[in-house]
Amino acid sequence: MLHHSYSDAYIRDILRSVRTIAMVGASPHWNRPSYFVMKYLQAKGFTVIPVNPVAAGQEILGEQTYATLAEVPGKVDMVDIFRNSEAAGPITDEAIEKAARVVWMQIGVRNDAAAARAEEAGLKVVMNRCPKIEYARLFGELGWSGANSGVISSRRRRIG
Amino acid sequence: MPSPKNPYGIETLAVHAGASPDPTTGARTTPIYQTTSYVFEDADQASSLFNLQSYGYVYTRIGNPTVSVLEERIAALEGGRGAIATASGHAAQMLAMFTLLSPGDEFVAARRLYGGSITQFTRTFRKFGWNCVLVDPDDLEALRAAVGPKCKAIFVESPANPGGAIVDLEPVADIAHDAGVPLIVDSTMATPCLCRPLEWGADLVVHSTTKFLSGHGNALGGILVDSGRFDWSATDRFPSLSQPEAAYHGLRFHETFGDLALTVHGHAVGLRDLGAAMAPMNAFLTITGCETLPLRMERHVQNAQAVAEFLERHSSVSRVSYAGLPSSPYYERARKYMPKGAGAVFTFGVRGGYEAGLKVVEACEILSHLANIGDTRSLILHPASTTHRQLTEEQQIAAGAGPDVIRLSVGIESVDDIIRDLDQALAAAAS
Ligand SMILES: Cc1ncc(COP(=O)(O)O)c(C=O)c1O
Numbered sequence: 001m002l003h004h005s006y007s008d009a010y011i012r013d014i015l016r017s018v019r020t021i022a023m024v025g026a027s028p029h030w031n032r033p034s035y036f037v038m039k040y041l042q043a044k045g046f047t048v049i050p051v052n053p054v055a056a057g058q059e060i061l062g063e064q065t066y067a068t069l070a071e072v073p074g075k076v077d078m079v080d081i082f083r084n085s086e087a088a089g090p091i092t093d094e095a096i097e098k099a100a101r102v103v104w105m106q107i108g109v110r111n112d113a114a115a116a117r118a119e120e121a122g123l124k125v126v127m128n129r130c131p132k133i134e135y136a137r138l139f140g141e142l143g144w145s146g147a148n149s150g151v152i153s154s155r156r157r158r159i160g
Numbered sequence: 161m162p163s164p165k166n167p168y169g170i171e172t173l174a175v176h177a178g179a180s181p182d183p184t185t186g187a188r189t190t191p192i193y194q195t196t197s198y199v200f201e202d203a204d205q206a207s208s209l210f211n212l213q214s215y216g217y218v219y220t221r222i223g224n225p226t227v228s229v230l231e232e233r234i235a236a237l238e239g240g241r242g243a244i245a246t247a248s249g250h251a252a253q254m255l256a257m258f259t260l261l262s263p264g265d266e267f268v269a270a271r272r273l274y275g276g277s278i279t280q281f282t283r284t285f286r287k288f289g290w291n292c293v294l295v296d297p298d299d300l301e302a303l304r305a306a307v308g309p310k311c312k313a314i315f316v317e318s319p320a321n322p323g324g325a326i327v328d329l330e331p332v333a334d335i336a337h338d339a340g341v342p343l344i345v346d347s348t349m350a351t352p353c354l355c356r357p358l359e360w361g362a363d364l365v366v367h368s369t370t371k372f373l374s375g376h377g378n379a380l381g382g383i384l385v386d387s388g389r390f391d392w393s394a395t396d397r398f399p400s401l402s403q404p405e406a407a408y409h410g411l412r413f414h415e416t417f418g419d420l421a422l423t424v425h426g427h428a429v430g431l432r433d434l435g436a437a438m439a440p441m442n443a444f445l446t447i448t449g450c451e452t453l454p455l456r457m458e459r460h461v462q463n464a465q466a467v468a469e470f471l472e473r474h475s476s477v478s479r480v481s482y483a484g485l486p487s488s489p490y491y492e493r494a495r496k497y498m499p500k501g502a503g504a505v506f507t508f509g510v511r512g513g514y515e516a517g518l519k520v521v522e523a524c525e526i527l528s529h530l531a532n533i534g535d536t537r538s539l540i541l542h543p544a545s546t547t548h549r550q551l552t553e554e555q556q557i558a559a560g561a562g563p564d565v566i567r568l569s570v571g572i573e574s575v576d577d578i579i580r581d582l583d584q585a586l587a588a589a590a591s
Contacts, residue, residue: 030211030409031211031408031409031410031411033415033416035213036211036212036213036416039208039213039214040208040213040214043205043208043214107418108418130418133418133420136215140180140183141215141216142215143178143228143229143231143232144215144216144217144223144225144228145215145223145228145242145420145423145424145427146223146228146231146232146235146242146243146244146245146423146426146427147232147235147241147242147420147423148177148178148232148235148236148240148241148242148243149178149232150236151180152168152172152173152176152177152180153180154176154180154181155180155181156180156181156182156183156186157180157181157183158183
């Protein structure tokens with residue numbers, strides 16, 4: 001699949017179907033972008049497991065932090081990558097190993113070779129997007145900040 | 161060059177963008193949320209709202225549900241990433257410069273601007289330590305030379321009020337980008353129905369929504385639209401967006417909010433501290449205005465074209481500056497940038513100078529003598545004695561508002577009635 005744009009339906013299906021997200025590169029510092037995203041996704045009912053070797057053993061937003069994806073106990077539906085594009089390669093391979101269904105790379109992160117490997121293994125891939133922004137955009141909250149969501153609907157939508 | 165990537169037509173966006181039925185009541189029209197503040201769910205939700213970690217409303221100076229429908233509506237019409245509505249067009253200009261400039265900085269502006277903007281830029285902004293350099297936007301070399309190391313933006317108005325001059329947006333955008341600064345376009349006179357500057361390379365668009373967007377002369381307002389394309393972190397010249405913000409514990413807006421950085425900053429810092437928020441009632445009136453914008457603009461430009469052609473043939477008229485006329489130096493540019501029409505505001509010179517100008521204005525029965533544009537009603541004004549009064553005669557002439565100049569904002573009445581009224585007023589002034 002081409003990764004320059006994603007249909008609303010593709011992103012919506014992913015966000016509706018995943019429950020447990022491993023966030024690689026999650027920061028314990030409250031003013032970092034990853035912290036914002038983790039907090040928001042938790043508020044929307046997702047379980048977010050932080051992965052960060054530097055913060056391993058600490059709690060972030062009430063969740064135990066693991067050094068590697070492999071150490072995360074139990075099933076992971078989606079791996080959200082808060083690292084640079086190069087680092088996203090081996091992390092994607094670990095996500096395949098971990099039997100995740102989705103690999104998501106944050107804004108500015110794109111690794112086409114890794115995406116091809118993940119898709120080959122049957123995973124869905126999103127690159128250069130933020131799940132917080134996409135969730136808010138598709139479920140009616142993004143416009144609250146003056147943003148153009150691109151969504152037009154005459155239906156009475158459930159918010160959030 | 162325009163690449164309409166939006167899957168919806170502009171008429172659909174004008175009616176629907178930003179406004180789904182109210183999730184709680186099903187109300188189909190956007191409700192007027194006439195409230196100052198919003199109850200928090202709990203202490204944790206309150207703190208994440210204050211930390212900008214979640215989306216939601218806190219206080220109407222920073223955001224309001226009716227106002228954000230308008231913001232999304234106009235952002236969608238312009239093809240932008242987001243928008244910040246303000247109390248007036250001037251407040252939107254203030255907000256743009258507040259975000260981009262620090263004391264001691266500069267911006268380059270076209271010298272053909274709405275007179276109030278020239279005053280705001282060259283007098284009031286100077287008190288904040290922001291220096292405005294005025295240049296002729298048609299002289300591209302002068303423009304390029306004017307952009308110095310302290311320059312943080314180029315600002316143009318197209319078409320310009322009152323003379324209707326059209327700016328060659330593409331090369332001006334290139335000059336801005338070569339210098340690493342954004343191009344800001346005041347598109348009040350064009351509206352997104354006639355020209356979408358972001359498609360021609362502009363980075364930010366400002367509007368006085370007081371004019372055509374609300375369209376009925378009943379609601380003051382302004383808006384700043386961001387394309388989301390400018391890389392604020394490419395240099396250290398835009399610290400408000402790229403550097404840690406002390407009031408939010410070191411958060412960097414561009415890093416955290418990506419292409420929404422300016423939109424989020426405009427609310428969370430700009431409106432919070434400048435305080436010039438749009439009132440919900442005005443947002444409601446402007447949303448309603450936007451719904452008929454494409455229809456109204458079609459009629460506005462059709463009537464303006466007919467009135468301009470009538471005046472050009474009239475013996476009491478020395479010249480008409482309307483870019484929809486082949487006699488205008490801006491005719492070709494209008495066909496490129498505004499193929500659906502060159503707007504509905506233009507000027508003409510009346511034989512007999514200042515005195516004759518005043519008489520024409522006073523003799524009208526249908527056209528209203530007042531200082532606004534973009535109303536359903538046709539409006540007439542003598543700029544030299546009103547809007548451009550605070551300028552020197554040299555500045556007046558440079559702005560296209562010399563002593564014999566009359567400005568029209570052609571409304572959507574029966575065009576024959578507008579023409580008949582002008583004809584009798586010109587006759588009265590000549591006698
Ligand atoms: C082109 C243009 N820009 C800006 C403004 C200022 O807008 P406001 O009066 O809404 O502050 C005006 C108002 O006349 C205008 O015509």
